[in-house]
Amino acid sequence: xxxxxxxxxxxxxxxxxxxxxxxxxxxxxxxxxxxxxxxxxxxxxxxxxxxxxxxxxxxxxxxxxxxxxxxxxxxxxxxxxxxxxxxxxxxxxxxxxxxxxxxxxxxxxxxxxxxxxxxxxxxxxxxxxxxxxxxxxxxxxxxxxxxxxxxxxxxxxxxxxxxxxxxxxxxxxxxxxxxxxxxxxxxxxxxxxxxxxxxxxxxxxxxxxxxxxxxxxxxxxxxxxxxxxxxxxxxxxxxx
Ligand code: ADP
Ligand code: ADP
Numbered sequence: 001x002x003x004x005x006x007x008x009x010x011x012x013x014x015x016x017x018x019x020x021x022x023x024x025x026x027x028x029x030x031x032x033x034x035x036x037x038x039x040x041x042x043x044x045x046x047x048x049x050x051x052x053x054x055x056x057x058x059x060x061x062x063x064x065x066x067x068x069x070x071x072x073x074x075x076x077x078x079x080x081x082x083x084x085x086x087x088x089x090x091x092x093x094x095x096x097x098x099x100x101x102x103x104x105x106x107x108x109x110x111x112x113x114x115x116x117x118x119x120x121x122x123x124x125x126x127x128x129x130x131x132x133x134x135x136x137x138x139x140x141x142x143x144x145x146x147x148x149x150x151x152x153x154x155x156x157x158x159x160x161x162x163x164x165x166x167x168x169x170x171x172x173x174x175x176x177x178x179x180x181x182x183x184x185x186x187x188x189x190x191x192x193x194x195x196x197x198x199x200x201x202x203x204x205x206x207x208x209x210x211x212x213x214x215x216x217x218x219x220x221x222x223x224x225x226x227x228x229x230x231x232x233x234x235x236x237x238x239x240x
Contacts, residue, residue, distance in 0.1 A: 001070025003169045003201030004032040004055055009064035011050050024050040026225040027064075034168065035199040039216030039233070041206060046222040048205045052171045055203060056088045057081060068169055086116055089167040093174040095158040099146045105132075105157050106142030112164045131160040136190060152183035156190065163198065173205045188214060213237050 011025040025047045032038045040048050053059040055066055057073055065074045068087055076084070092098060099108050109128050113119045119127050129139045135156040146154050155175060162170060175191065176184040192215050195202060206212050212219055212233075219236040221229040229236055 001067070002031045003034045003036070003069060004030075004203065005065075005067040005070075006030050006051070006055065007065045007067075009051065009054055009066065010062045011047075011054055011059060012062045024225055025054065028222070028225075028227045029064075030220055030227060030230060032169070032201045032203060034201050036217050037195060037202045037204055037215055039204050039206065039212030039219045040222065041209060041212055041219060042222035044207060047225040048207075048222055049173055051222070052090065052173045052203055052205050055171055056090055056169075058090070086165045087167060088169040088171070089162040089165065090171040090173065091155075091158050091162045091175045093177050095146070095151075095154040098158045098161060099154060101146055103145075104142060105144050105146070105149070108146075108157060109142075109161050109164055112161065116165060118165065127164070131164055134163070134194060135160045150183075151179055152187055155179060155187055159187075159191065159194070163194065163200070166198070167200055170200045170202045171205070172202055174207070175204075176211065177206065177208065184211075191215070209237060 007029050009025055009028045010023065013022040013024055015021045028051055030038065040051065042048050050059065054061050057066070061074060065072050067073065068084065071084065073081060073084060106128050109131050110124055113124055113127060128142060132139055132141060137153065137156060141149070146157070149157065159175070176187045179187060188211060204212065204216060216233050218231060219233050220227055221236065
């Protein structure tokens, strides 16, 4: 089964009045195979983030279905969803969305492993070291706090945390857009290395075609809530 299969997804935000619903996503269908990176591009406000949030049930679809690894998650209860949460993960544009300022880096990375009761004690400590190493940060960082790190370092920690449970699907929502250009390139290189060694499938959301050109296998284009094109990267980005 594909890592992610979205069928006829519709998402309406409530809006202010009863009649002012915002249809942020309108009948979007897309598939991501295992180990594949699908770049999702489009102007700001076209609905990319909303698709990403629906893909892992951070939002409940108004209509349509979302399946991860062949399992329809659209109607699962919170309790039924919990074990599946190991399967997928998300990295946001702003690492502050996932990193608690009061937790050390080590605690932040360990938290998913602790919550899912995967590791404890020495095994947990060495797994955190391994994850820090994977994002090219020394073990010394485990006792630091987010505010003591640079933006690029914080985003690398958010990535390490997202990968702690070895997800098969990662939603990357503009993960490098808030970084300085030079830092952005380094984090993207790292991201691509990680994806190639860990083989997670990825929905990579970006408004930046150059970024998507660098790492996507296939590219999907959104406009005003609709999916207007999807195909191989070169076909979508470089067709004459
Ligand atoms: P993108 O990621 O492409 O910038 P979004 O998915 O963030 O697009 O937004 C799509 C549309 O939905 C926009 O019109 C946006 O204003 C609207 N929107 C996003 N989040 C909310 C929300 N929480 N409540 C109401 N409208 C929203
Ligand atoms: P992006 O385009 O990267 O998704 P935005 O700046 O559009 O980011 O949105 C940032 C946050 O504000 C998101 O959590 C989004 O859901 C929310 N948001 C966006 N548009 C609206 C809106 N019209 N009403 C309420 N919340 C919104």
